[in-house]
Amino acid sequence: MFADIHSPLQPLNFFHGYQVLVKRDDLIDPFISGNKWRKLKYILAEADRTGKNHLVTFGGAYSNHLVATAAACARNGLQSTAFVRGEAVENEMLLLCKLYGMQLRFTDRLSYQNKPLLFDRYFGGDHTALFVDEGGAGPHAVKGCAEIIAELPADTSHLFCAAGTGTTAAGLLKGIQAAQLKTILHVVPVLKGDDFISPEILKYTGPDHRLRVHTGYHFGGYAKTSPALIEFIKYFIAHTGIMIDPVYTSKMCYALADLLKHNHFNPDDKIVVLHTGGLLGLLGMKEKFH
Template sequence: MNFSFQIYSPEEQIHDSKFEDKNISVYIKRDDKIHPFISGNKWRKLKYQLEEAKEQQINHLVTFGGAWSNHLLATAAAAAQFGFRATAYVRGEEIQNPVLDMCRLFGMNLLFVDRESYRNKEELFQRGHNPQTSYFIDEGGKSDLGMKGCAEIISELEQQYDHIFVASGTGTTVAGIQLGIAKNNLQTKVHSIPVLKGAEFLKNEFQSWNIDPKLITLHLDYHFSGYAKVKPDLIAFIKSFISSTGIMIEPTYTGKLLFGVYDLIEKEYFKPNSKILVIHTGGITGLLGHLQHFNR
């Protein structure tokens, strides 16, 4: 079975008078266009894990996430498209929302677990599933195979950049990008905008993957109080960005990412003539959990 889409992820320039004033050029890689539901880094992190599951003749995917998880929806859609069964352990009390409804439509079985039990995902998997017939996919698709898929972003690029920025949760995507930079012998500087508060832990993650943390610059001031948290200035920025570019972004990942890039440009972080690439990691359905903030 072929797990490859015809990848469509163009690099588009974002035009803004602020960039021209600073003599900076900004591009965005539209990984959100890869697939309506298995978009962005979600597809890249799943791709090789699906291949491995099929090679092992395993047809049941077991994964983990929160109630608004784009990863759960991507896994559910991928399972339906490529002939797997799918089960997800959902963190917290049982609720109903549009993302989980779509997961169910794709045939995913949802198991809600308390937050304490959720912390030990391996134990949940071992207790409820046979590893010979079920395939473990960590929260957010975090894995070495996920990094391998994300590294392919670099080989797709149509031009070279001085800086590449991506939002980070588990750190898998930015680690993969750094691996791709090294593989292609590029001098591009890699930057992460973590969406979690206290994301210094990512440095330890990079070390565990044999990546020098000094090669990835963490910008730790754009989490807006924590994962999936928002503030009025972030919402105002997202509304302005969408209406001026026609590119849909959301508050959990891509909104914080682009807010950070714009802020760093405003603060003259970059040298004149710098060329910046922002990776749009998809997950637009993340908007559904925040629509109330945009109607005020």
């Protein structure tokens, strides 16, 4: 199982005139990086506690979560299966999954909507199988992500993270609550129709005045981009040496840059941005960077 690992915290001089640090969870592991490692940590512990040796999960054809789960299972002597949304395809991400021994079940989009039913249909009688929701979402993932807060400076004024399911953000807010910090959590949803994020976070934490959700930076929806975002990514990487993905971290950094431009923060604020990894997502959009 995973040992405790603390990722580095380093200055980010990209935002001139402001004190910004980046929490480099992307450096935890090349395949189980960022919030994927945080989310899987206690899921694996649950599998060990309950005697399960087969993780069954869900994701799209370019899912970082699927690769991370496949790698984590291979390293811990577990089996893995993924229900992959959509028609059968081949790509670099799914190749990595198969190399790590993951079995892939391509599933039509309508059937995919009811994940518990899919699990019960194929694995309901398998007492060795453990249901793992898409992205690893759930209380175990929230618990793992909450531990990030103990690795940050206690005087952090503002903490930024991108959000898909909202699980990472929920964990961060629970960590802030447990430590009784004044840190404001800024969440940047990457999905269109992002009004579900706040309720998803608050179901784990309860109402909290320290939560800020910045809508309007999804660039058209999940895995959608624009020429402006692509140019921002290229400029950011070239001027920081830090790779960011087009699905999550780039949209969070773009949002921060826009908010700083409009004077939402003070120069003496200590701002931390969480790099949640996901760099393999670049493989699914390589044609946009030509």
